[in-house]
Amino acid sequence: xxxxxxxxxxxxxxxxxxxxxxxxLDACRDRDCYENxxxxxxxxxxxxxxxxxxxxxKCAEILWSNITIDPIRxxxxxxxxxxxxxxxxxxxxxxxxxxSQEIEGIVVPEKRVILYGGESNVNIFRSSEQSGGFCxxxxxxxxxxxxxxxxxxxxxxxxxxxxxxxxxxDCNCCCCCDLPDKLVEVLDAPICFDDSRVNRFLTVxxxxxxxxxxxxxxxxxxxxxxxxxxxxxCVSVEEDxxxxxxxxxxxxxNEFSGQSNVNSHGECxxxxxxxxxxxx
Numbered sequence: 001x002x003x004x005x006x007x008x009x010x011x012x013x014x015x016x017x018x019x020x021x022x023x024x025l026d027a028c029r030d031r032d033c034y035e036n037x038x039x040x041x042x043x044x045x046x047x048x049x050x051x052x053x054x055x056x057x058k059c060a061e062i063l064w065s066n067i068t069i070d071p072i073r074x075x076x077x078x079x080x081x082x083x084x085x086x087x088x089x090x091x092x093x094x095x096x097x098x099x100s101q102e103i104e105g106i107v108v109p110e111k112r113v114i115l116y117g118g119e120s121n122v123n124i125f126r127s128s129e130q131s132g133g134f135c136x137x138x139x140x141x142x143x144x145x146x147x148x149x150x151x152x153x154x155x156x157x158x159x160x161x162x163x164x165x166x167x168x169x170d171c172n173c174c175c176c177c178d179l180p181d182k183l184v185e186v187l188d189a190p191i192c193f194d195d196s197r198v199n200r201f202l203t204v205x206x207x208x209x210x211x212x213x214x215x216x217x218x219x220x221x222x223x224x225x226x227x228x229x230x231x232x233x234c235v236s237v238e239e240d241x242x243x244x245x246x247x248x249x250x251x252x253x254n255e256f257s258g259q260s261n262v263n264s265h266g267e268c269x270x271x272x273x274x275x276x277x278x279x280x
Contacts, residue, residue, distance in 0.1 A: 017224040020217060025148065026115040027213035034109040036163060036203040039089060042189040045103035046198045049164070054094045057162040057204050060107070062154060063088050064183045069150045069214075072114060079117040081150045081212055084110045086183055087157055089204055106179065106191050107204060117148035117214040124217070146216070153211040160205035 041049065049055070064086040072078040087107040092100050124146050179191060192198070 015224065016221045018219060019222055020219050022149070022215035023218035025118050025214050025216060027211065028113055028115060029209075029211045030111070030113070032109075032111055032208045032210065033160070033205070034107075034208070035160075035205045036165075037107050037109055037206060039091075039105040039107050039162075039202040039204050040191045040193060041103060041105040041202060042187075043192050043197075044189060045091075045093075045105060046192055046200075048093050048095060048101055048103055049200050049202055050198070052093045052095055055162055055164060055202060056092045057159045058090045058092055058102075060087055060089045060157040060159055060204075060206060062086070062156055063186060064180055065152060065154075066180075067150050067152055069117075069147065071147075077116055077119050078114055079148060079150075079214060080112060080114050081152075081214070082110065082112045083150075083152050083210075083212070084108060085154070085208070086179065087206065088187070089159075091162070091202070104188060105202065106183075106187075107206065109206065109208070111210070113212055115150075115212065115214045118216055120146040120216065122146055148214045148216045151213050151215060155209050158207040160207055162202065162204045165201045165203060166199070 062085055066084040066086075068082045070080050070082075072080055085108065087109070089105050089107055091103050091105065093103055095101050178193075184190070195201075
């Protein structure tokens with residue numbers, strides 16, 4: 001059976017090998033400003049908003065995103081990429097008497113771009129871990145055409161301001177009546193989407209930098225060499241002399257510069273142990 005082997009393989013001294021990876025067909029970058037975007041609060045947050053004197057946005061964090069890709073009719077090879085961001089914002093509310101209270105809310109902005117994704121008339125099926133089992137039940141195979149993959153890279157939003165409106169028609173609201181299950185788990189309380197239960201509405205203005213690209217699987221020949229065994233030996237730590245280990249550690253100069261916990265935009269950068277919690 002040796003004559004049936006695929007001839008593309010590495011040889012001694014280095015040669016070409018065959019790899020499968022994703023090829024970027026189109027990409028774009030953007031800076032989006034979402035002005036006066038509706039913030040959905042919890043019941044407790046809405047109650048404080050009804051009687052508060054002022055509100056200040058402290059920090060924002062992207063918790064989840066929903067990405068859909070659809071072909072454009074009469075424009076073969078082009079696809080519309082729709083991205084919906086689920087952003088948690090932490091606010092400080094003045095409740096009177098010089099006291100403040102923190103509340104959290106969800107902002108759901110959307111963006112839509114059109115990129116070239118190429119055409120492919122093949123069906124792609126991949127084996128799974130259960131495919132090799134003697135009695136295993138394989139995963140179902142769907143005979144759909146190959147659709148490119150949309151990849152979104154985004155940084156946490158920059159807070160530009162917040163406002164309180166008396167009418168919901170004055171703000172930029174996204175029709176969002178449900179949240180992903182994994183997103184609900186990281187929130188302190190359920191989010192209220194019933195506008196009939198509130199009289200005042202909170203909005204926030206955000207700036208988001210993002211990069212969106214469309215990729216497809218592709219096969220390439222690349223130069224390669226054999227794996228080199230590292231020459232450095234593993235050195236075990238002498239547990240009997242902790243001071244020696246301490247003296248070998250580099251001095252943490254960045255911790256004393258005052259810049260280690262603040263990013264370039266002045267936003268809080270600490271991440272607490274509990275996922276999804278704004279640690280400002």
